[in-house]
Amino acid sequence: MNLESPITEVKGIGAKTEKLMNKIGVYTVGDILLHYPRDYVRFKEPLSAGEITQEGIYAVIGKITSAPVLKRTNRMEIVQAKVRDTAGSVELIWFRMPYVRSQLKSQETYIFYGKVKQKGRQFCMEQPQIYTTEQYQQKMQTLQPVYARTDGLSNQMITKTILQAFEEISLSYEYLPEEIRKKEGLCEYNFAIRQIHFPENMESLTIARKRLVFDEFFLFILNMQMQKEKKIMIPNDFPIENETVIPYILSHLPYSLTKAQKKCFDEILTDMKKGTAMQRLVQGDVGSGKTIVAFLCMALMGENGHQSALMAPTEVLARQHYETFMGMCERFSLDRKVILLTGSLTAKEKRRAYEDMQMYQDAMIIGTQALIQEKAIYQNLGLVITDEQHRFGVRQREKLAEKGLHPHVLVMSATPIPRTLAIIIYGDMDISVIDEVPAKRLPNKNCVVGTSYRKTAYEFIRKEVQKGHQAYVICPLVEESEELEAENVTDYTKKLEAYYGGGLTIGCLNGKMKPAEKNKVMDAFAANEIQVLVSTTVVEVGVNVPNATVMMIENAERFGLAQLHQLRGRVGRGDAQSYCIMVDHAQSKESKKRLDILNRSNDGFFIAREDLKLRGPGDFFGIRQSGDMAFQIADIYQDADVLKRAADAVKELLLKDSMLEKEEHRKLAAFVESTMKEQMNL
Numbered sequence: 001m002n003l004e005s006p007i008t009e010v011k012g013i014g015a016k017t018e019k020l021m022n023k024i025g026v027y028t029v030g031d032i033l034l035h036y037p038r039d040y041v042r043f044k045e046p047l048s049a050g051e052i053t054q055e056g057i058y059a060v061i062g063k064i065t066s067a068p069v070l071k072r073t074n075r076m077e078i079v080q081a082k083v084r085d086t087a088g089s090v091e092l093i094w095f096r097m098p099y100v101r102s103q104l105k106s107q108e109t110y111i112f113y114g115k116v117k118q119k120g121r122q123f124c125m126e127q128p129q130i131y132t133t134e135q136y137q138q139k140m141q142t143l144q145p146v147y148a149r150t151d152g153l154s155n156q157m158i159t160k161t162i163l164q165a166f167e168e169i170s171l172s173y174e175y176l177p178e179e180i181r182k183k184e185g186l187c188e189y190n191f192a193i194r195q196i197h198f199p200e201n202m203e204s205l206t207i208a209r210k211r212l213v214f215d216e217f218f219l220f221i222l223n224m225q226m227q228k229e230k231k232i233m234i235p236n237d238f239p240i241e242n243e244t245v246i247p248y249i250l251s252h253l254p255y256s257l258t259k260a261q262k263k264c265f266d267e268i269l270t271d272m273k274k275g276t277a278m279q280r281l282v283q284g285d286v287g288s289g290k291t292i293v294a295f296l297c298m299a300l301m302g303e304n305g306h307q308s309a310l311m312a313p314t315e316v317l318a319r320q321h322y323e324t325f326m327g328m329c330e331r332f333s334l335d336r337k338v339i340l341l342t343g344s345l346t347a348k349e350k351r352r353a354y355e356d357m358q359m360y361q362d363a364m365i366i367g368t369q370a371l372i373q374e375k376a377i378y379q380n381l382g383l384v385i386t387d388e389q390h391r392f393g394v395r396q397r398e399k400l401a402e403k404g405l406h407p408h409v410l411v412m413s414a415t416p417i418p419r420t421l422a423i424i425i426y427g428d429m430d431i432s433v434i435d436e437v438p439a440k441r442l443p444n445k446n447c448v449v450g451t452s453y454r455k456t457a458y459e460f461i462r463k464e465v466q467k468g469h470q471a472y473v474i475c476p477l478v479e480e481s482e483e484l485e486a487e488n489v490t491d492y493t494k495k496l497e498a499y500y501g502g503g504l505t506i507g508c509l510n511g512k513m514k515p516a517e518k519n520k521v522m523d524a525f526a527a528n529e530i531q532v533l534v535s536t537t538v539v540e541v542g543v544n545v546p547n548a549t550v551m552m553i554e555n556a557e558r559f560g561l562a563q564l565h566q567l568r569g570r571v572g573r574g575d576a577q578s579y580c581i582m583v584d585h586a587q588s589k590e591s592k593k594r595l596d597i598l599n600r601s602n603d604g605f606f607i608a609r610e611d612l613k614l615r616g617p618g619d620f621f622g623i624r625q626s627g628d629m630a631f632q633i634a635d636i637y638q639d640a641d642v643l644k645r646a647a648d649a650v651k652e653l654l655l656k657d658s659m660l661e662k663e664e665h666r667k668l669a670a671f672v673e674s675t676m677k678e679q680m681n682l
């Protein structure tokens with residue numbers, strides 16, 4: 001077995017599990033090993049039965065007071081037992097596990113681990129894991145991985161598969177040159193990949209993570225720099241001869257551009273008139289007005305007879321932009337074809353979109369990744385605008401170039417990255433910054449509260465809705481989790497429905513829904529048919545419903561500051577005063593300190609800088625700052641130092657051996673080559 005072997009070669013993986021694995025992007029043995037945990041949990045200090053006073057995940061220590069009983073219903077067998085102390089008891093229930101009965105001996109002490117629910121006045125633990133005291137002590141030393149997963153594929157199944165894969169595979173390669181590894185004090189790849197899944201302790205996890213983060217940055221920058229070396233300047237094939245559309249649009253806009261928007265557009269215009277194709281990044285804080293800049297660019301292209309495309313990260317956003325652009329064309333009486341191309345269009349609609357792309361040489365085309373697939377054939381594509389999530393790297397440019405296309409490229413980013421870091425990450429691009437929001441807008445009012453404040457928050461939401469406004473409530477999880485204690489949208493929606501008792505219309509949105517369902521919910525929210533939207537972070541990037549004025553975030557402590565800032569950027573987009581309520585479940589000193597930064601400022605760049613100051617190595621549980629960047633484990637904020645070191649290491653390496661031809665760099669060259677090929681297969 002090797003890394004390229006199909007996942008079915010791992011013992012125990014049949015066709016059914018294979019399908020589920022595919023759903024989380026796992027096709028090969030290599031894929032599952034790169035499916036890093038998204039969190040870790042420590043086994044908790046055990047409590048005695050009487051110490052349990054509310055629902056949650058617990059370890060309960062105690063004696064089984066009487067022999068477990070086995071009950072048979074016509075559907076299944078159920079084993080029941082009880083742990084008891086003088087202050088209380090917890091009932092234990094196992095479904096479809098009759099063998100448990102013979103495992104447990106009356107009057108012996110065990111530790112039971114699992115989720116406790118309250119049924120009437122009795123606390124109940126369902127499907128608890130059983131440990132002896134010694135076994136549990138050992139477990140407490142280790143950290144348990146928690147993986148991103150899908151319905152039907154349990155954390156245990158993923159864990160088992162990875163353990164099995166480690167048994168069967170020999171991981172002996174080390175591609176990082178010894179010199180770099182030593183200088184940077186990095187552990188071996190072998191060690192890192194094992195420890196990231198099954199860390200022996202916190203220290204080894206930190207060591208492992210350091211290595212993998214370094215690798216990710218190092219390979220990314222190396223790739224970029226090597227391509228840059230090879231790259232010949234692409235000539236600008238799209239002359240701008242007519243600019244009249246710009247002053248025309250600007251004079252018909254209901255507002256005037258901010259100074260920062262103007263400066264940014266001027267920089268773009270200068271690029272477009274240069275002899276070579278543009279490659280520019282526009283960084284703008286949430287709500288700073290990037291969309292109008294994109295529209296101006298695309299209108300200009302159309303005016304000069306060139307097509308342009310805007311690639312959004314999600315269907316929801318693509319549709320939103322499409323509607324906005326259609327609306328603007330109408331308002332400015334611009335006779336320009338706007339085409340929508342996304343994966344969820346029907347076959348007939350897609351065919352129509354392709355035909356329109358053939359017919360209208362000056363069209364504005366808006367869509368998702370579907371825009372760069374085989375069947376999308378352009379006429380004279382002069383400009384591609386994308387966002388950082390699908391950062392249109394050299395690879396994708398090559399993909400377009402294969403089709404004979406060399407458009408200008410504009411990348412839009414709402415992640416406020418300090419300039420020093422942006423220069424490294426976007427080393428192959430020029431950078432513009434929109435560093436102000438429209439002046440008339442009222443800054444959001446923020447508060448950080450505990451869970452006891454919920455009722456007040458719900459009543460506040462009710463009042464805002466009565467005024468005609470809308471609210472978002474964000475939860476970290478889609479559904480209840482066995483491993484993580486955090487709110488989930490499924491149960492929360494029910495809870496809110498029960499609370500408001502039909503008085504308010506509640507909607508539910510999450511990433512697992514089909515695109516068509518998501519569109520329906522978003523359309524209903526945009527039309528104010530849904531007044532309170534309970535959602536995961538799928539609304540994070542770019543959603544623009546200016547009528548929404550409340551953003552309530554449950555488990556705010558579980559999100560990165562940049563992510564929270566993005567989330568609250570969904571409100572305060574219209575004229576009305578908006579509010580962000582962050583519910584801190586941890587109430588720890590650290591979480592208070594972090595959330596206070598958001599409380600104090602609405603400026604994304606300030607937040608990013610403060611966040612950098614606060615963070616230390618190893619400070620990463622449950623928090624992925626910039627999940628929207630191209631990195632799997634590395635985090636540009638938290639790992640800013642490593643990013644700089646990796647950039648220096650690449651520079652030094654390429655100075656010595658610019659094409660990686662030396663013997664000691666062979667393995668690295670081969671590795672870079674293979675990762676590049678992978679990226680080509682988009």
Ligand SMILES: Nc1ncnc2c1ncn2[C@@H]1O[C@H](COP(=O)(O)OP(=O)(O)OP(=O)(O)O)[C@@H](O)[C@H]1O
Pocket residue numbers: 255256257258261284285286287288289290291292414438439541542543544546569573
């Ligand atoms: N100069 C301006 N003055 C007043 N309003 C503006 C200005 N520019 C844009 N807007 C409005 O501000 C709102 C937010 O703009 P836009 O959707 O472009 O934000 P964005 O930069 O894409 O932010 P995000 O990254 O959060 O999506 C829109 O409703 C837009 O019409």
